[in-house]
Amino acid sequence: EIVMTQSPVTLSVSPGERATLSCRASQSVSSNLAWYQQKPGQAPRLLIFGASTRATGIPARFSGSGSGTEFTLTISSLQSEDFAVYYCQQYNNWPPLTFGGGTKVEIK
Amino acid sequence: QMQLQESGPGLVMPSETVSLTCTVSGFPISGGYYWGWIRQPPGKGLEWIGGIYQSGSTFHSPSLKSRVTMSVDTSKNQFSLRLSSVTAADTAVYYCARLITVSGVYFDYWGQGTLVTVSS
Numbered sequence: 001e002i003v004m005t006q007s008p009v010t011l012s013v014s015p016g017e018r019a020t021l022s023c024r025a026s027q028s029v030s031s032n033l034a035w036y037q038q039k040p041g042q043a044p045r046l047l048i049f050g051a052s053t054r055a056t057g058i059p060a061r062f063s064g065s066g067s068g069t070e071f072t073l074t075i076s077s078l079q080s081e082d083f084a085v086y087y088c089q090q091y092n093n094w095p096p097l098t099f100g101g102g103t104k105v106e107i108k
Numbered sequence: 109q110m111q112l113q114e115s116g117p118g119l120v121m122p123s124e125t126v127s128l129t130c131t132v133s134g135f136p137i138s139g140g141y142y143w144g145w146i147r148q149p150p151g152k153g154l155e156w157i158g159g160i161y162q163s164g165s166t167f168h169s170p171s172l173k174s175r176v177t178m179s180v181d182t183s184k185n186q187f188s189l190r191l192s193s194v195t196a197a198d199t200a201v202y203y204c205a206r207l208i209t210v211s212g213v214y215f216d217y218w219g220q221g222t223l224v225t226v227s228s
Contacts, residue, residue, distance in 0.1 A: 050211065095170060
């Protein structure tokens with residue numbers, strides 16, 4: 001099973017600043033990685049697939065990069081609605097599909 | 109606009125079987141997609157449970173496979189999950205979701221989730 005590790009666990013950022021979230025895979029997952037956003041009391045929302053392709057309706061301030069074992073989700077200028085928990089998910093070697101433990105982006 | 113809605117008992121006794129149903133609206137469940145289940149213990153991360161195709165073909169997380177049964181009812185546009193021999197560790201919000209399998213394997217539409225609490 002591929003283990004996904006996200007860092008940091010919590011990221012404190014001021015509105016308008018840039019946020020950089022990391023996701024590391026225990027072995028290469030090529031570019032087979034998705035990112036999700038989850039707000040309190042809500043279901044996750046797909047942001048990125050294929051490591052860097054934005055899902056339909058996702059603002060351009062969200063960007064994904066990386067391949068192999070190291071991935072990054074960047075939010076270029078944080079808006080109030082972006083404060084949430086973010087999860088990565090690999091789909092290179094499955095089953096099982098595996099998620100990272102999440103990064104909480106909070107207001108600084 | 110496609111919507112998914114989970115339904116289930118809320119509270120389940122330890123060692124019993126919990127049955128959950130996901131009702132899909134605005135899209136035919138026989139429309140060529142896989143449908144999946146994911147759970148999230150309170151305050152924790154996401155865990156994939158399994159997925160099912162319209163034909164009834166399934167795939168499961170190895171860690172839960174022995175306790176999971178999934179089915180699909182195309183006439184009702186629903187799919188279901190049964191998890192047997194539950195313990196407190198199975199307490200979680202259970203989500204159903206549509207699974208994209210063409211450009212990758214990820215979830216694009218999710219239900220709101222239903223909380224299942226295992227307690228006597």
